[in-house]
Amino acid sequence: MQVVLATHNAHKVGELRDILAPQLPGIDVLGYDGPEPVENGVSFAENALIKARAAAAHTGLPAIADDSGICVDVLGGSPGIFSARWAGPARDDGENLRLLLWQLSDLADEHRAGNFTCVAALALPDGREDAVTGVWPGRVLRQPSGAGGFGYDPIFQPDGYAGSAADLSREEKNRVSHRARAFAQLVPILTRLAPAP
Template structure:
């Protein structure tokens, strides 16, 4: 009989993120049962990716009583002083969509020369174990902002982001290719040892 899996909440209702995190974490932590979160969304009032990731993980841990992991991520553009940053998901306003957000960013950068279009995806991964501990780590994926959207895959700003060392946008990559390189992969790879030691896996 196989041992029971340890249940851990993924503190997000974003189906794209849930799928991606399950793919990433199932490889290194096959004994975890990663379940979705159906509780109230907290106000993300943090001033950094790490603070917002911890806010989300704390809320899910309190609501469910289970260990919770969360991420907060976005795109940071050098010429914009690191913006959109923590405002990436709502860059174009309250009724925004992914397409609205990246279209606005392309418009803002329309006169910026190619050599100055450096950017990076940033992700903070957080773990909260109720009554015991909390921790967070960062992962970064450097690249440049393209002049036009390319590709049908991914989500968020993927169609306009070309990772360093690649000729394709993140949206032109297969899911497993993106999983191997992304900011979220790098953050959660760094969180795996914390998960293993904290949950005794």
């Protein structure tokens, strides 16, 4: 059976394949090269489902999508769904990270709590769908750390870790991240809704 990952983000494709492949033996996880839908939802769940539905309709295959971002408590959960465009429409990871650090620059460590949130969605061509949420709690560091990861990883310190998400090995991150937590819940749903022949 084939499943398409409804994202054009090469980092996400690699990460999701790493997360899903060991859990879905016999399922071929494909990249997506179709049109990118307008993400005009007002929540992670709405945007994830928009992407999954569009990919399922375009390919005729079961489609998996995620919408995720960093949510900072003192900012009322922002950047949230606007994480990728926090510093503007260019979706520049470095600019997004610098803006968030500047916005929190005067805050004491106890006020820098937040989390990475991921909603993983599955849409099947016959209209069946589901969405699940994974949350990775932590706090925003004062400066970037680590050479791995992408996006806000260098400034996010997960609870229970001394460094940032970018300090973790790829394997470790893929075991404990918000995406890992969401997709761990999606795997049995995918298996139930679209069992391998």
